[in-house]
Structure formats: structure tokens, C-alpha cells
Amino acid sequence: MQTQPAVVTTTPQPGHYDIDPGRSRVTFATRHLFGLGRVRGSFAVRGGSADVADPIAASAVYAEIETASFRTKNPARDGSVLSRRFLDPAGHPVMTFRSDRIEAGGQVVTGTLTVRGTSRPVTLTITRCEVSRGSFTARATARIDRTEFGITAARGLAARYLDLTMEVQCTRN
Numbered sequence: 272m273q274t275q276p277a278v279v280t281t282t283p284q285p286g287h288y289d290i291d292p293g294r295s296r297v298t299f300a301t302r303h304l305f306g307l308g309r310v311r312g313s314f315a316v317r318g319g320s321a322d323v324a325d326p327i328a329a330s331a332v333y334a335e336i337e338t339a340s341f342r343t344k345n346p347a348r349d350g351s352v353l354s355r356r357f358l359d360p361a362g363h364p365v366m367t368f369r370s371d372r373i374e375a376g377g378q379v380v381t382g383t384l385t386v387r388g389t390s391r392p393v394t395l396t397i398t399r400c401e402v403s404r405g406s407f408t409a410r411a412t413a414r415i416d417r418t419e420f421g422i423t424a425a426r427g428l429a430a431r432y433l434d435l436t437m438e439v440q441c442t443r444n
Contacts, residue, residue, distance in 0.1 A: 282377055282400070283323045283407040288441035290319040290334060294408075295439040297336055302430040303348075310348070310430075315340035317365060321409075321441045327377040332370040334439065338363055356424040363387045368395075380411065386420040395437065406442045413437075 295316035303310050319334035339360035341352055352358055363386070370382035377397060384393040395411035415433045417423075 281402050282327055283321075283402050283441070284443070285323050285325045287444045288321045288323065288407070289444055290316060290321070291440045291442055292316050292318050296437075298436045298438075299433045301433045310343055310345075312341065312343035314338075314342075314366075316437075316439060319368075319439070321439075328373050330370070330373050330377070332368070332373075332380060332382065334368045334437070336366040336368075338366055351425075352429075357422055357429075359387060368393065384415070384420075387422065389420045391419045406440060408438065408440045410436065410438045 292315065297314040297316060299312055299314075301310050302308060315337045317335040317337045319332070321333075322331045324330045337360075338358045339353060341349060341358060341360075343349055343352075353360055355362070367385045368382055369385075370380050371392075372381040373379070374381070377400070380395040380397065382393060382395070383390050393413050393415065395413045397409060397411050399408075399410040401408045413435045415435055416431055417429075417433060418431055
């Protein structure tokens with residue numbers, strides 16, 4: 272019988288952690304066809320880091336998301352969104368998030384999301400943080416308005432808002 276490492280929901284130990292791209296992802300839900308259809312999809316996380324400090328408010332987070340990894344399991348939609356009209360991964364291969372402020376005991380992370388060269392403030396709400404020896408997994412949610420990032424094509428057909436869930440596994444260096 273193998274013993275599983277103890278998992279505790281708490282704040283990670285201070286230190287530098289790298290985001291594990293193979294165990295991290297961004298998922299989203301939105302609507303299309305004038306709000307009638309639900310769309311779910313994902314992006315791959317390229318990498319990043321979390322510098323956990325004491326106090327937690329002095330911590331910092333940085334993440335890179337691969338634009339070309341956009342997937343919804345609908346090849347026609349994916350091709351359209353990966354065109355220059357929407358995400359344009361040829362010209363903008365990476366979306367980035369950099370934290371500016373961590374509040375409410377580490378439950379709210381406010382930072383800057385950059386998509387297609389446009390940077391806007393975004394607030395992430397940490398919904399779960401599981402800490403184990405030498406690593407932690409955090410889940411955060413946010414609502415993004417695509418038009419704030421200059422992605423305005425297909426109004427009505429493609430929803431304005433995306434509800435994002437980021438799940439990242441971070442390993443201590």
C-alpha cells in the first residue's frame with residue numbers, strides 16, 4: 272500500500288516556485304450564437320513563476336499562456352479564433368499575467384493581463400490552494416471582457432465575456 276502525501280489547504284511556504292506547464296492549464300466558458308450556445312475550451316500554460324513571501328501580500332505571480340493552444344473541440348471555430356481577427360498567434364504568440372497586488376489573505380490577486388499587445392487590469396479570485404511538500408496547486412477564476420483587449424470581431428456571434436479558470440501546479444526551486 273502506497274502512502275499519499277498529505278494535502279493541506281493553506282498558504283504555501285515562502286520561496287520561489289516555477290509553474291509546471293504539463294500540470295497547469297487555463298479553461299474557459301463563454302457563449303456563442305447570440306448567447307444560445309455554450310462554448311468550453313482551454314489554453315496551455317507555457318510557464319511562469321510564483322514568489323511566495325511572508326507576508327503573503329508581498330508575493331508575486333507571473334504566467335505565460337500560449338495563444339496558439341486555444342482549443343474548443345470545434346476545428347472551424349478554433350481556426351477562426353486563431354486568425355488575425357481574434358487571437359493572432361503568429362503576431363502575438365503569448366498572453367501574460369503579472370500580479371500587481373495580493374489581498375484578502377492571498378485570496379484576491381490583482382494584476383495585468385496582456386493579450387494582443389493590450390494590457391488591462393484583471394482580478395483573480397483564488398478558489399483553492401492545496402499545499403504539499405515542495406509544491407502547491409492553485410485554482411483561480413476571473414471574468415474577461417474580450418473587447419477590452421481589442422478583440423471585437425463577430426459581435427453577437429461570439430460572446431463578449433469569458434469566464435476563466437486557471438489551475439497551476441507550482442514546484443519549489
